Amino acid sequence: MATNIRDVAKAAGVSVATVSKVLNGYTTVSQKTKERVLRIVKETRFQPNAAARALVGRRSMTLGIYLTTGLTHPFFASILSGMELALKAKGYDLIYLSQLTFNKDYSFVRHCQSRNVEGVVIFGFQEDDAYFKELLESGLPSIFIDMDIVGQRAGYISSDNVDAMCHSISYLRELKHRRIAFIAGIVESYVGRLRYDGYKKGLEIAGLPFREDYVAHSIFTRESGYSAMNSLLELPPAERPTAVVCCSDMCAIGAIDAIRDAGLSVPGDISVIGFDDIELARNVTPALTTIRQDMIAMGRKAVELLDELIVDEMFASPTAIVPTELIVRDTCAPAKEE
Structure with a gap:
């Protein structure tokens, strides 16, 4: 031995x-x-x-992760669970990185180097952020989540957002809905833009017109979903949407709150579809119909792609698009006769 x-x-x-x-x-x-x-x-x-x-x-066998939303967000809690599976399989440790913006001489890349990380998983850098440009130019292996970033030593992973939205519209159309609204996320963001494009594409495939007044904007939170839904409820009753597709589960839950507070029911008066399939989606009443992102697979794949970048200098610009699934629960019903 x-x-x-x-x-x-x-x-x-x-x-x-x-x-x-x-x-x-x-x-x-x-x-x-x-x-x-x-x-x-x-x-x-x-x-x-x-x-x-x-x-x-001469390897540290350590990866770094940077999240603007924090580690407790439901979406990234699942991402981290998936990462953990691949970390164990490949023998890596993981450390949480933060931006030390109080230091005027701060460099995110030097911060990574001081922690001796071999690569980083990133969520939340803005493309006009100086740290973002520095990271791409540094050659430090990087995988971005939900950002379509490619570079010599960088790639990304995301769900199939456009297909997911098309699937949502198709399902609602099967239930005879014609007035389908959308509570959009931050359309300047990668996923926000793709889900907005997917909504419009889904309407086109279903033979339904796109209406600007059927799009309300949010920032993916329950509170912003509530506010966005209230703006849609201000439409005349005859023009009010009979179904709403939301950019996230938290937005959808906020929308349901607003519908109830207006004296209406879900799904009796308005059907609602979320996006993510966080744990809360199955525990609210009624249980939320939603698009499930395979967040475990995304986390696992992020580590696998990063490992490839680290061990093979010729492995450039890896990308992965993870399929989604419509999970039918209790917040959708056939449209009422018009």
Whole structure:
């Protein structure tokens, strides 16, 4: 039984560095050598630990994550759960990074380097942010969530937002709805823009007209969903939408609150569809019909793509679009006869 990496290198007839590259997933080792090293590892039942891999391979085996929304947001709690699965499988640790904006000499890239992270998962940088440009130019492996950013050492992962919205409109059309409104998110954002485009495309496919007064804006929160729904309820009763598609579950829950406070019912008077399928969606009354994002898969894939960027310098601009699923619960019903 091999007790350290040097025993494996000696048995395989290769250098310690070569064994380290094989164990860390580098693609610069020939397939023949890789197979020989892995055979020796199996035969000797060698089990490398993260510290040894980092020491010999000069790797920290540490990734960073930066979130503007905070770690407790329902969406990113699930993203982190998915990341955890891949982190364990690949032997990485994860640290939370924050912007130290109180320091006038602050550099996000230097901050990453001081924490010795090999790559970062990012959500929330604005493209006009100086830190964003610095990060892309630095060559530090980066994966962006819900931002269509590609670069020499950067890529992104997102749900299929357009298809999800089209699916929502199609479902409501099957229920005979013709007056379908949309509570949009921040349309300047990547997901906000795609969901807005998906709404318009879905209407077109369904043969329904697009109406500007059927679009109310929010910032993805319950409070903004409530306010947006109230603006739609100000339309004359004969013009009032019979269904509303929302940019997030929290917006949808706020919309349901507003509909109830107006003396109307869900889904009796107005059907509602959310987006995300956070845990609260199945626990509200009535249970929320929504678009499920596979947030576990997104988190896992983010780590896998970042690992590819780290171990293979030729692996450039990775992207992944994750399919969504319409989850039918209790907030949609056939439209009333007009």
